[in-house]
Amino acid sequence: MRLVHLPFLLRFKDDMLAGRKRATSRTNKYGEVGDEFVAFGARFRFALVQKVELGWVAYHAHNKEGFRLPSEFIAVWEKIHPCAGYIAAQKVWYHEFERVKTVAQEEPA
Numbered sequence: 821m822r823l824v825h826l827p828f829l830l831r832f833k834d835d836m837l838a839g840r841k842r843a844t845s846r847t848n849k850y851g852e853v854g855d856e857f858v859a860f861g862a863r864f865r866f867a868l869v870q871k872v873e874l875g876w877v878a879y880h881a882h883n884k885e886g887f888r889l890p891s892e893f894i895a896v897w898e899k900i901h902p903c904a905g906y907i908a909a910q911k912v913w914y915h916e917f918e919r920v921k922t923v924a925q926e927e928p929a
Contacts, residue, residue, distance in 0.1 A: 821865075826850045826857040826915075829900075832886060833860045841886030842916060845877045847901075849913040856920060868916035875908030884916060 828836065828844070835841035837860055849869065851857070856865045874897070877885065882893040894906045904910075 821854045821856060822851065824851040824855050824857050826859065828859050835886040836860060836864075836919075837862055839919060841884070842918065843877075843881055843884035843914060844917070845872075845874065845881075845885065845897075845912045845914050847912055850915060857917075863920040863922065864917040865920050866915055867918050868914070870914055871911050872914045873908060874906065874910045874912050877912065877914055878906075878908070881914065 826844070832841050849871075851866050851869065853866050853869055856863055858864075878890040878893050878897075882888075882890045885893050887893040887896070897906050
């Protein structure tokens with residue numbers, strides 16, 4: 821396990837902390853299964869890392885990305901990547917993650 825740096829837009833803070841955003845797709849690979857990162861004061865662990873087509877993310881994983889509709893995911897992708905835009909066949913790295921509970925977060929026995 822390594823601790824990696826993975827930046828997120830502030831707009832994702834509430835969804836990540838509430839467990840509604842459980843994945844991120846990037847043009848680069850940020851880690852391996854088991855690696856961890858810190859975002860918005862919480863620790864997360866990669867549960868799945870794989871290369872997929874961006875169209876697959878938009879239509880099959882938009883909910884895990886924190887969006888209600890594929891079109892919402894596509895709009896944000898285009899905003900973040902204004903030069904390249906959204907290309908459904910583009911290969912990207914899909915990272916699913918889960919929040920790591922700390923001792924303070926665990927419920928008493």
